[in-house]
Amino acid sequence: MRAGSWNPGLNESDRKNRDALAARGYWQAFQSVKEAVAQIINGADAPKLVRSAHRDWYREMFQPCVAGGLIEAHVLAGYRTHFVYLQGSRHVPSRWEVVPDAMKAMFDLLENETDPYPDGNGRMARLLMNAMLASGGYPWTVIRVEDRAAYMKALESASVEMNIIPFATFIAERVRLSMEQATQTTNKN
Secondary structure: OOOOOOOOOOOHHHHHHHHHHHHHHHHHHHHHHHHHHHHHHOOOOHHHHHHHHHHHHHHHHHHHHHHOOOOOHHHHOOOOOOOOOOOOOOOOOOOHHHHHHHHHHHHHHHHHOOOOOOOOOHHHHHHHHHHHHHHOOOOOOOOOHHHHHHHHHHHHHHHHOOOOHHHHHHHHHHHHHHHHHHHHHHHHO
16 A cells, blocks of 8 residues: 555455455454443433534544555545545435534434434444434344345435335344344343
8 A cells, every 4th residue: 555556446365455444443443432332321411422422433433544555634524525436326415514514413412312313325324323223222133135126225215216115124224133133142042
C-alpha cells in the first residue's frame, strides 16, 4: 500500500487485503456497538447513547484503513462530503449536503420516540438498528450476505417507490429469524 503499487481493482491480493481491513473494521465497530447495547440493556437512554456513540463506531469501522494508509484520519471527522451510490441499485442515498441535518433529525426523532426501531441502509444504519432493537429486548439481527438482493430490492421499494412495506417486512422477518435462533441456542444450553 505505502509503496504506491496498491490496486485492489486489478490485483487479487490487494483486493483481499482491502477486504480484510474492512472486515477488521466492521468487527471493531461491532465490539463497540455491543458495549453500547449492554449499556442500553442495563438502562442507559438508547437514543442519547447512540447519538454520541455512532461517531466512535464509524471511526472504529475505518481505523484499520487509516492504520494501513488507505484513508487519512482527518477524513473520518464529520459526515461524508461527497456523492455516493449503491452499485446495482436505483436507490439514491441522500446528498452529502443534507446528511448532517438528516442525522440530527433522526436522533431528535429517536429521543422523542416511545418505540425506537430505525431502519436504513449501510453498515452504520444496521448498527444503529441493532442498538435500537436491543433497547426493545430484541436479539442481534443480521442481514446476511445471501440476503443482499432481497434487502436491496426492499430498500429500493422504500426509496424509489415510496413503499416501505417490503422493507419493514424484510427487517421483521430477519428479527423473527434472530429470535428463533436465540431461542434455539438458549434451549441447547
